[in-house]
Amino acid sequence: MSASATLTRHVVAKVGEIPERGSKLVKVKGRPIALFHVDGEYFAISNVCPHEGGSLCHGKLVGLIRSSEPGVYERTRPFEMLQCPWHGWEFDIRTGQSYCDPDSIKARSYAVTVKDGAELAEGPFVAETFPVSVEDQYVLIEMK
Amino acid sequence: MSSSTLHAPTRAKDPTLKLVDCDIHPTVRSMKDLHPYMSTRWREHLATFGQRFRQAFVASTAFPKATPQLARRDAWPEDGSPPGSDLAMMQRQHLDANGIDRGMLFPLFPRALDERNIDCAHAVCRAINDWQVAEWIEPEPRLKGTITVMAEDADGAVAEIERCAKLKGFAQVALVTRPIEPLGRKRYWRIYEAAVHHGFPLGLHNSGNNGHSVTAGGAPSFYFEEHQAVSMSLHAMATSFIIEGVPERLPELKIVVVEGGFAWAAPLGWRMDGLFDRFRGEVPYLKMKPSEYLRRNFWWTTQPMEEPEKPEELRQMLDWMGWDKIVFASDYPHWDSDDPRHAFKIRMSEAEKRGIFAGNAEAIYGERLA
Amino acid sequence: MGHIAATGLIDCDIHPAVPGMKALLPYFDAHWQEVIDARGVDGLDLAYYPPSAPISARPDWRVPGRKPGSTLADMQSQALDAFGISRGILNCLYGGPAMYSADLSAAICRATNAWVAAEWLDKDDRLRASIVIPIQNTELAVDEIERWAPNRRFVQILLLGAHESLLGQREHWPIYKAAEKHGLPIAIHAGSAMRHAPTANGWPSTLYEEHCSFALTFQSQLLSLIAEGVFTKFPALRVVLLESGISWLPSFFWRGTKMWRGMRKEIPWVDASPAAIVRDRVRFSLQTWDLPPDPTQLDQLLEQIGADDIFLFSTDYPHWRFDGGDPTRGLPPALLGKALRDTPLATYSRLKETA
Numbered sequence: 001m002s003a004s005a006t007l008t009r010h011v012v013a014k015v016g017e018i019p020e021r022g023s024k025l026v027k028v029k030g031r032p033i034a035l036f037h038v039d040g041e042y043f044a045i046s047n048v049c050p051h052e053g054g055s056l057c058h059g060k061l062v063g064l065i066r067s068s069e070p071g072v073y074e075r076t077r078p079f080e081m082l083q084c085p086w087h088g089w090e091f092d093i094r095t096g097q098s099y100c101d102p103d104s105i106k107a108r109s110y111a112v113t114v115k116d117g118a119e120l121a122e123g124p125f126v127a128e129t130f131p132v133s134v135e136d137q138y139v140l141i142e143m144k
Numbered sequence: 145m146s147s148s149t150l151h152a153p154t155r156a157k158d159p160t161l162k163l164v165d166c167d168i169h170p171t172v173r174s175m176k177d178l179h180p181y182m183s184t185r186w187r188e189h190l191a192t193f194g195q196r197f198r199q200a201f202v203a204s205t206a207f208p209k210a211t212p213q214l215a216r217r218d219a220w221p222e223d224g225s226p227p228g229s230d231l232a233m234m235q236r237q238h239l240d241a242n243g244i245d246r247g248m249l250f251p252l253f254p255r256a257l258d259e260r261n262i263d264c265a266h267a268v269c270r271a272i273n274d275w276q277v278a279e280w281i282e283p284e285p286r287l288k289g290t291i292t293v294m295a296e297d298a299d300g301a302v303a304e305i306e307r308c309a310k311l312k313g314f315a316q317v318a319l320v321t322r323p324i325e326p327l328g329r330k331r332y333w334r335i336y337e338a339a340v341h342h343g344f345p346l347g348l349h350n351s352g353n354n355g356h357s358v359t360a361g362g363a364p365s366f367y368f369e370e371h372q373a374v375s376m377s378l379h380a381m382a383t384s385f386i387i388e389g390v391p392e393r394l395p396e397l398k399i400v401v402v403e404g405g406f407a408w409a410a411p412l413g414w415r416m417d418g419l420f421d422r423f424r425g426e427v428p429y430l431k432m433k434p435s436e437y438l439r440r441n442f443w444w445t446t447q448p449m450e451e452p453e454k455p456e457e458l459r460q461m462l463d464w465m466g467w468d469k470i471v472f473a474s475d476y477p478h479w480d481s482d483d484p485r486h487a488f489k490i491r492m493s494e495a496e497k498r499g500i501f502a503g504n505a506e507a508i509y510g511e512r513l514a
Numbered sequence: 515m516g517h518i519a520a521t522g523l524i525d526c527d528i529h530p531a532v533p534g535m536k537a538l539l540p541y542f543d544a545h546w547q548e549v550i551d552a553r554g555v556d557g558l559d560l561a562y563y564p565p566s567a568p569i570s571a572r573p574d575w576r577v578p579g580r581k582p583g584s585t586l587a588d589m590q591s592q593a594l595d596a597f598g599i600s601r602g603i604l605n606c607l608y609g610g611p612a613m614y615s616a617d618l619s620a621a622i623c624r625a626t627n628a629w630v631a632a633e634w635l636d637k638d639d640r641l642r643a644s645i646v647i648p649i650q651n652t653e654l655a656v657d658e659i660e661r662w663a664p665n666r667r668f669v670q671i672l673l674l675g676a677h678e679s680l681l682g683q684r685e686h687w688p689i690y691k692a693a694e695k696h697g698l699p700i701a702i703h704a705g706s707a708m709r710h711a712p713t714a715n716g717w718p719s720t721l722y723e724e725h726c727s728f729a730l731t732f733q734s735q736l737l738s739l740i741a742e743g744v745f746t747k748f749p750a751l752r753v754v755l756l757e758s759g760i761s762w763l764p765s766f767f768w769r770g771t772k773m774w775r776g777m778r779k780e781i782p783w784v785d786a787s788p789a790a791i792v793r794d795r796v797r798f799s800l801q802t803w804d805l806p807p808d809p810t811q812l813d814q815l816l817e818q819i820g821a822d823d824i825f826l827f828s829t830d831y832p833h834w835r836f837d838g839g840d841p842t843r844g845l846p847p848a849l850l851g852k853a854l855r856d857t858p859l860a861t862y863s864r865l866k867e868t869a
């Protein structure tokens with residue numbers, strides 16, 4: 001096991017396990033993390049909404065809605081914004097930034113990589129209790 | 145720290161800190177859940193004609209809400225039945241998880257308080273009351289009930305209060321907050337007399353559609369507006385009670401304003417007092433300043449929690465209104481509900497916590513909360 | 515009063531009273547003169563300021579035989595001269611905007627504006643005025659703005675607190691376009707054309723309750739203007755709330771911002787919090803009668819409101835808001851600082867002109 005200050009990679013899911021636009025609640029070093037799958041990409045942010053603690057893995061993935069003028073709704077980045085399941089605050093799943101207060105209010109985000117099982121066999125990584133097979137691909141969260 | 149961000153939980157892991165939740169919303173899986181508590185006549189009526197409200201849609205309120213069924217997205221039972229319809233889930237997700245010692249049921253759906261057909265409204269209110277006892281209060285003694293009555297027919301409402309007063313487990317009386325006339329008007333006074341007679345506070349949760357625009361300037365376009373306008377209707381409700389002279393006539397009446405916020409309480413008192421000198425001649429029956437009735441006869445639930453720009457402003461607001469005037473409510477399982485651990489963004493003393501989380505509610509409801 | 519004398523008091527809300535239809539009659543064309551005469555159209559004072567009610571006029575400003583504020587001589591001696599007012603903005607509250615017939619409404623508004631111009635503006639250099647408009651018909655309303663905007667002594671457009679539809683709604687936007695073009699703020703005055711019940715809960719029994727509930731109407735109108743995108747669409751437009759009170763602002767800011775965080779996707783053109791928008795774009799007249807009695811609470815309230823450049827001083831003449839000879843009495847220095855002069859001049863660009 002690496003020292004706590006250094007980056008460690010944690011295998012948290014098998015590719016294919018989380019359906020498109022689905023989520024999985026995982027724990028890494030005791031921290032609850034919401035893992036999302038959008039169009040082949042994976043995103044990880046803290047599961048705890050910085051507002052009142054809503055469980056973000058139950059949130060709704062939606063598009064980024066902006067407007068150039070009243071009555072015009074411009075939808076970009078489909079399903080890359082996460083709305084908290086409680087009060088509807090929006091977070092960018094790539095950065096964890098909140099829409100309304102991007103500089104001051106964030107859900108912590110974590111880097112995610114996808115690796116072949118064969119690569120993982122070479123390490124270093126932390127699988128904890130997660131079984132890994134060389135035939136499959138896996139989702140890893142990086143954490144300091 | 146922003147006033148809107150998470151900080152250390154308010155509730156210490158102190159097992160002696162009790163928690164009373166003054167607003168929990170149970171609901172039915174479908175209207176069939178009420179059938180055992182209704183006559184064949186009304187079962188058939190509802191199955192055939194449905195309910196009649198002052199709105200355009202069969203099964204939606206006029207303004208689509210933030211979420212389906214107004215609910216937290218994590219509150220849906222696995223079988224897809226509506227949030228709040230599964231006691232076991234409510235116990236697991238809310239009562240047990242948040243350590244709720246007493247929870248006040250507040251049935252909003254099915255809607256009965258503003259049904260236009262008065263006989264039908266009485267039948268549904270009565271069914272909801274019996275259903276609360278049988279399906280919630282008896283199996284789960286932590287829960288207390290709210291007597292729902294159809295206010296537009298005061299005789300019927302009084303009869304239902306008297307019937308329910310003989311049953312176990314009810315702690316308050318609820319009626320619609322957007323009635324045909326403002327609630328201070330005389331047509332409703334008999335209901336308040338009955339509530340006082342039986343020792344029930346009024347629990348007044350924003351509800352109903354009376355056909356009046358939700359603002360004096362017409363109907364808004366957006367839920368963003370309507371949600372706030374409905375909350376403001378409770379400011380008007382409090383004003384009506386006081387200026388029409390209800391608490392002057394019934395000094396023992398307790399009015400708990402549910403789910404309307406509370407930052408408006410003290411400023412409303414200032415406004416009424418500020419105009420009082422000019423209008424005293426119009427309301428000669430008022431013996432005290434309006435703010436004194438507000439202070440004596442009204443209480444507020446915490447949810448939806450006020451979120452000032454600076455956290456300490458919340459403390460100022462509570463100082464202004466009085467720390468004894470506020471009771472915790474979660475609004476479980478609705479989308480804008482509050483978590484007792486994280487809703488308060490200020491540090492509170494043990495005494496302040498004890499008051500807000502239990503003591504104040506116990507003072508209002510007394511042995512009915514036991 | 516020294517600070518006022520040194521700088522010249524700007525009074526942003528003065529009410530000249532229409533003595534009666536007879537006074538307006540010369541300002542209608544022949545058709546409408548005949549209609550008014552033949553049908554006895556009169557009695558259009560607005561019901562939320564009944565002439566005899568205490569709120570409607572200070573007792574010492576009442577002169578037997580005429581409505582308070584109905585003559586220039588009264589206004590001069592009781593207010594303009596008495597308080598040392600260097601600029602006063604007339605907001606004429608009369609029934610034109612509340613008529614159901616758009617044509618009659620337009621005719622009365624036009625006559626009212628003409629009467630204000632001829633009987634008041636032309637006779638006292640200190641006076642400025644608001645244009646009243648038949649808001650129920652946008653085309654006629656814009657016509658009325660265009661008619662008076664070239665007269666530089668009309669400095670804003672006056673609306674009642676409540677009409678048929680909420681003021682943000684897009685049918686009204688040509689009015690805001692014209693207002694922005696001419697540099698005229700939109701003022702919303704306490705009151706209602708009574709198209710809807712004064713509260714969401716129906717009709718209260720008393721005038722007292724109506725005046726208490728105006729605070730809710732103002733909040734509803736601000737929410738409408740924000741949500742519909744008026745402030746987004748018209749970036750130079752300013753809105754002035756007259757006789758709104760101010761103690762409801764913190765709770766409005768908090769609730770509005772909380773809802774914006776959760777529901778802003780419904781109104782994505784709103785890209786700042788309601789609190790920020792209001793502080794930037796909305797101004798509030800003082801007199802205030804809704805302040806806390808405790809000075810500490812007052813300091814806290816003003817700190818929560820969080821802006822010292824949003825207040826406009828007014829006497830609200832002849833409405834009875836204060837007694838005695840000092841209209842600033844009871845108003846804390848923190849409120850008055852910029853309200854007496856700087857903020858009015860920043861709000862009304864036309865006030866800087868010597869017309």
